[in-house]
Amino acid sequence: MAINVLLLGSGGREHALAWKLAQSKHLDQLFIAPGNPGTAACGTNVNLNVNDFESIRDFVWTQNIQMVVVGPEEPLVNGIWDFFKADPVLASIPVIGPSQAGAQLEGSKAFSKAFMSRHNIPTARYAEFGAHELEAAKAWIAQMPPPYVLKADGLAAGKGVIITSDQDEAFKNLNAMLNGSAFGKAGQRLVIESFLKGIEVSMFVLTDGSSYIILPEAKDYKRIGNGDTGLNTGGMGAVSPVPFVDDTFTQKVKTQIIEPVLKGLKSESIAYQGFLFIGLMNCNGDPYVIEFNCRMGDPETEVVIPRIESDLLDVFIALSKTALHTVALKVTPRSAISLVMVSGGYPESYLTGKAITIDYTATDMLLFHAGTTIQDQQLLTRGGRVFALTAFGDTLTEAQKKVYSHSVGVQYEGKYQRSDIGDDLLQYA
Ligand code: AMP
Ligand code: GLY
Numbered sequence: 001m002a003i004n005v006l007l008l009g010s011g012g013r014e015h016a017l018a019w020k021l022a023q024s025k026h027l028d029q030l031f032i033a034p035g036n037p038g039t040a041a042c043g044t045n046v047n048l049n050v051n052d053f054e055s056i057r058d059f060v061w062t063q064n065i066q067m068v069v070v071g072p073e074e075p076l077v078n079g080i081w082d083f084f085k086a087d088p089v090l091a092s093i094p095v096i097g098p099s100q101a102g103a104q105l106e107g108s109k110a111f112s113k114a115f116m117s118r119h120n121i122p123t124a125r126y127a128e129f130g131a132h133e134l135e136a137a138k139a140w141i142a143q144m145p146p147p148y149v150l151k152a153d154g155l156a157a158g159k160g161v162i163i164t165s166d167q168d169e170a171f172k173n174l175n176a177m178l179n180g181s182a183f184g185k186a187g188q189r190l191v192i193e194s195f196l197k198g199i200e201v202s203m204f205v206l207t208d209g210s211s212y213i214i215l216p217e218a219k220d221y222k223r224i225g226n227g228d229t230g231l232n233t234g235g236m237g238a239v240s241p242v243p244f245v246d247d248t249f250t251q252k253v254k255t256q257i258i259e260p261v262l263k264g265l266k267s268e269s270i271a272y273q274g275f276l277f278i279g280l281m282n283c284n285g286d287p288y289v290i291e292f293n294c295r296m297g298d299p300e301t302e303v304v305i306p307r308i309e310s311d312l313l314d315v316f317i318a319l320s321k322t323a324l325h326t327v328a329l330k331v332t333p334r335s336a337i338s339l340v341m342v343s344g345g346y347p348e349s350y351l352t353g354k355a356i357t358i359d360y361t362a363t364d365m366l367l368f369h370a371g372t373t374i375q376d377q378q379l380l381t382r383g384g385r386v387f388a389l390t391a392f393g394d395t396l397t398e399a400q401k402k403v404y405s406h407s408v409g410v411q412y413e414g415k416y417q418r419s420d421i422g423d424d425l426l427q428y429a
Contacts, residue, residue, distance in 0.1 A: 002028035004064055005313070007043075008050045008080075009071025010034050012340070012370035012388040013298035016305045017071060017312075018042035019366065024313035031063065037379060038369025050075045053083045057090060067316060070097035070274070073295050077107035077155060081271070094273075094320035098294050102265060102272035105292040109151045109160075109191045112292050119264035121257055123289040124149065126193035131178050140192055141170050147195040152177060154186030159232055159347075163195070196290065198283035199424075201242045202300055203250075205258055205276040206315065211325035212262060213315070214250070216240045216307045218300040219425060224347060226420045233347045234385055237421030238338045239396065240303040243428035244282060253280065253287045261292075273319060302368050302388040303336040337399040337422050338390040339407055340370070344414030346384035351414060354381045360409025365402070366390040367410065381412050396422050396429050 003026055007018055015038040021030055022042040030043030033056070039045060048055050051074060060068065068084070070076055079100035084090040097103075104111040110128045115121075129137040141148055148170040152160030160183050162173045177187035204215040218240040224230040257278060265272045277293035277300075296304070305312070309330040318327045343350035356372065356379040368390065371383020389407055393399030400422045407417060 002026055003066040003313070004029045005031070005067045005069060006046075006056070006060060006063075006065045007032045007035075007039075007069045007071060008056075008075060010036050010039075011071070011298050012368040012385065013296055013301040014071040015039050015042070015368040015370070016301045016366075016388075016390075017069065017296075019368070020305045020308070020312045021069070024311050026311065026313040026317060029063075031059075031065070033059070036369045037372050037374050038367075051078055053078075053080055056080070057083075057087065060090060060093060066093060067320065068093060068095045069316065070095060071295060073103065073106050073155065073293060076100070076103040076274075076294050079103075094316070096316050096319065097274035098276075099271040101270045102274075103294040105276070106294040107155060108153050109291075110153045110189055113191055113193070115264060116289060119260045121260050121264075121289060122287065124193040124196050126191050128153075128189065128191050129178070131180075131188040134175060134178050137174050137178070137190070137192060138171055141167065141174070144192075144194060149193045149195055150174060150177060151191045151193065152183040152187035153189035153191060154183070156183045156186045157234075159183070160186060161232070196281040196283055196288050198281040198288075199244065200290065201245055201280050201282055202297055203245075203253055203278045203280060204296060204300070204304055205278065206274070206319060206324065207262055207272060207276060208319045208322045208324040209262075209266070209271060209273050210322055212258060213324055213327055213329050214254070214258070215329070216304045216331050217242050217245045218297065218303050220297060220300055221418060221421055224418075226418050231347050233342070235297070235299045236340045236342070236418045238297070238299045238303045239422045239425055240300070240307055240336050241333075243396070243425055249282065249285065249287065253278070257287060257289060298370075299338045299340050299385075299388045302338040302366070302390050306366055306390055306392070307332050307334070307336050332392075334392045334394060335396045335399040336390055336392050337396065337403050338368075338388045339403045339417055339421055340385050341387045341389065341407065341410060341415055341417045342385050343371070343381055343383070344416050346416070350384055352381050352383065354412040354414060355379070356381060356386070356410070356412045358410050360406045362391075362402070362406050364392060365406050386412070386415075396425060
């Protein structure tokens, strides 16, 4: 039986998910809310706000939606899963994403650190402070070795982390966070943790609450400048697979992190049926958790999803029946790389509404829309991150060459992209 699916979100991640779902043999109709010009080619865009649960409920009703897939974290942290479960008519419709309590793994750094501590999951040492604990927080910093890592407790659009080796700077930021001037309410509770030295990698798990599957891993490039310099962004590119993630490392992640997390969620009666994104630091071969997210990464999804050969809806349907243990995920061993093209000025202020031209002949590339819009039949830039262009190769080098040679086919005024995505991984390849 084919089903109607509603996918929530509007970025490159959602375009990649929509592109994949549209290929499913189980799909009848795909709706994307609110979607973007890219997702419009995979299904029907619907003008709904992802946090307006009442309108989503009405839409699900009238369009006979049989599954809801949640792209971004906000509706999850706001409790969309619980909203569905509490509604007598919606309760049977699977929502791919965790409960509000489960989403706290991303929604609150303090919750997430305390959870890891309760379940002995390897992570950086930390302490938690509230708005009135400035002096105690300073004292904690004064006794720890630099660099200091300060994290706003709440959601801060990926920007709530400050890392500095300068104690005065740390105090200044501490003050700005606790008094609310840095990240508003999200920063008035914070976590201070020790600095982990190593190389980062993101692992992705899909769980039905009992069993789980591991999706392809990815490396994200968060800083705006080449060589990981400059301001933090939503992500400037991604690579999958990550050459240093071998069986030994994966086994450690399974036994030291994934399994204790799932056992911990169960023992605390926290419902979790969806994606778990584990941001890791590989410290001399040992994994430490930097952060959890309750959804897929962006732009990681733009390399992870294209590497999956299995029917994604098959996997989601198995998840909704608590039967993920029956799924053997098929993944291509080929390398995928995604290059994010941004508006000049991003992540600070930038101009939008610039006309876009797309002119390349390769047919095996995927151009995912992130921040575009259509006006009078003209495609225009609309956001900081505009596109994620994904290419495959038998090797990382081949994928890199392809993505960079074809990226010139996408043009708009002020276009900027990093020129070193994947370079740091070549030494492991
Ligand atoms: P987060 O928002 O928690 O992912 O943090 C943003 C970035 O800060 C991460 O991707 C890491 O590069 C860096 N980071 C966060 N926590 C630590 C830590 N304890 N040690 C070193 N780097 C960190
Ligand atoms: N690329 C990082 C994130 O999605 O949080």
